[in-house]
Amino acid sequence: MPELPEVETIKRDLEEKIKGKKVEKVVVVNDKCIKMPASGEFISGIEGRLFQQIKRRGKYLIIELDSGDNLVIHLKLTGRLIYSLKEKKLDYSKIIFIFYDSTQLTFTDMRGFGNVWLLPDKEFERIPSLKNLGPEPLEEEFTVDKFKELLKEKRTDIKSLLMNQEFIAGIGNIYSQEALFLSGIHPKRKALSLHYEEIGRLYNNLRSVLNEAISYRGSSVDAYVDLQGEKGKYKPHLRVYGREGKNCLICGAIIQKINIKGRGTRFCPRCQSNG
Numbered sequence: 001m002p003e004l005p006e007v008e009t010i011k012r013d014l015e016e017k018i019k020g021k022k023v024e025k026v027v028v029v030n031d032k033c034i035k036m037p038a039s040g041e042f043i044s045g046i047e048g049r050l051f052q053q054i055k056r057r058g059k060y061l062i063i064e065l066d067s068g069d070n071l072v073i074h075l076k077l078t079g080r081l082i083y084s085l086k087e088k089k090l091d092y093s094k095i096i097f098i099f100y101d102s103t104q105l106t107f108t109d110m111r112g113f114g115n116v117w118l119l120p121d122k123e124f125e126r127i128p129s130l131k132n133l134g135p136e137p138l139e140e141e142f143t144v145d146k147f148k149e150l151l152k153e154k155r156t157d158i159k160s161l162l163m164n165q166e167f168i169a170g171i172g173n174i175y176s177q178e179a180l181f182l183s184g185i186h187p188k189r190k191a192l193s194l195h196y197e198e199i200g201r202l203y204n205n206l207r208s209v210l211n212e213a214i215s216y217r218g219s220s221v222d223a224y225v226d227l228q229g230e231k232g233k234y235k236p237h238l239r240v241y242g243r244e245g246k247n248c249l250i251c252g253a254i255i256q257k258i259n260i261k262g263r264g265t266r267f268c269p270r271c272q273s274n275g
Contacts, residue, residue, distance in 0.1 A: 002059060002075050002224045004137070004170030005213035006232060010081055011056040013227035014063070017083045018051050018097075018105055027096040033109060034095070035117050036126065045069055045118050046097070058133045058169030072117040072127065073107065078223040079114030082106045110223065133169040137206055144203045151191045151199060158194065159187035159260050162206075171206070173263050174219055174241050179206040180267070181240040186274035187258075187265050212237070240266045 002010075026046050031039040050066040061081075063071040073081070082090055086102040095116060097105040107116065117127060125131045134150075135142045150168075154161055161167050162176040171179075180187050182205040185198055194202070218224060218232030221242060225231055235242075239249055244257035244266050253270040 001077050001172055001222075002079075002218070003172040003175055004056075004059065004210055005175070005234070006218035006224045007056050007059050007061060007075070007170070008214050009217045009226055009232065011054055011061055013083070014054045014061070014081070014105075017103075017227060018063075018099070019054055020050065020052070021099045021101065021103075022050050023047055023097050024100045025098040027098065028094075029096065030094045030112075032094075032112060033107070033114055033116050035115050037118060042116075042118050046071065057130060058136075058165055059172075060127075060130050060133075068121050070119045070122065070124075072119060072124075072130065074115045076109075076111075076113035076115065078110040078112075080108045080223065080225055080229075081227055082108060082225075082229050083227045129165065132166050134165060134167045135169065137168050137170065138210060144200055147203045148196065148199050151194060154191035156191060157188045157260060158185060158191045158202075159263075159265055161191050163263070171210075173265075174221065174238070175206070175209055175213065177241045177266055178209045178239060181272060182209065184271055184273060186272040187260055187267050189274060240268065242266070 023046050026043045028039050028043060034042050051063050052066055053064040055062040059074060061073040065071065083105050086098055086104050090106050090108050092108040092110045093106050094109050095107040119126055159176055159180060162171050163173065179202060183198065183201040185202060213219060213234045216232060216234035216237065217226055219234040219238065220231035221235055240255055243255045246255050248255055248268040248271060251270045253268055255266050256269055257264055257266050
């Protein structure tokens with residue numbers, strides 16, 4: 001599933017390619033991905049409207065229309081947004097937004113788990129998982145002291161906590177593992193066991209790895225591609241994710257893989273302390 005760096009990359013591409021464009025036609029190939037409203041109302045609510053501000057909240061993309069409504073998209077596992085010339089045929093197309101300048105934005109989804117909403121005004125409470133998102137880890141307001149306060153008395157393991165979207169928005173399986181490795185923290189450590197210095201390291205490394213991944217336009221470890229259909233370039237720079245059985249880049253020990261709440265998790269048994 002695309003995480004913050006991948007969704008942020010798409011958001012920035014959307015700002016460049018579709019911001020200010022007027023929608024001539026909406027073609028719904030498969031309406032199962034439209035969660036609200038009904039397909040006909042969805043189409044009529046977007047046709048003839050301008051795409052204005054493009055925003056990201058966690059793993060959600062939000063496109064503001066000149067009507068005041070908001071088009072909300074969650075790509076889930078295999079959803080993609082592809083910008084192209086009008087009438088280009090793409091596999092697994094679900095919705096096509098055709099603009100007056102003969103370009104189009106296509107939402108494709110091989111496995112069909114992605115979701116799309118058209119919300120009146122700013123009624124984001126209609127999507128509880130969007131309304132209840134935690135703070136954005138790259139915002140200025142997200143300070144190390146705020147991070148420390150959020151971790152206070154949390155008895156769950158730190159890896160699962162970092163992936164909890166109500167705790168912090170946008171972090172998933174890839175970047176939680178990378179940040180914990182860089183911080184020398186075992187993924188099964190209880191959050192409340194972390195010392196202030198460890199929290200500071202984790203805070204800095206979390207923000208650093210997210211920004212680094214954005215600079216490489218994300219990690220294509222599965223279905224993710226950018227708006228042009230190109231893969232992200234961060235995968236070769238991953239230090240621990242996907243490297244089980246290989247030597248640690250720091251100490252040479254063999255990277256191990258365990259399951260934490262059903263998610264494969266890699267770590268270095270020598271560099272990442274569980275004490």
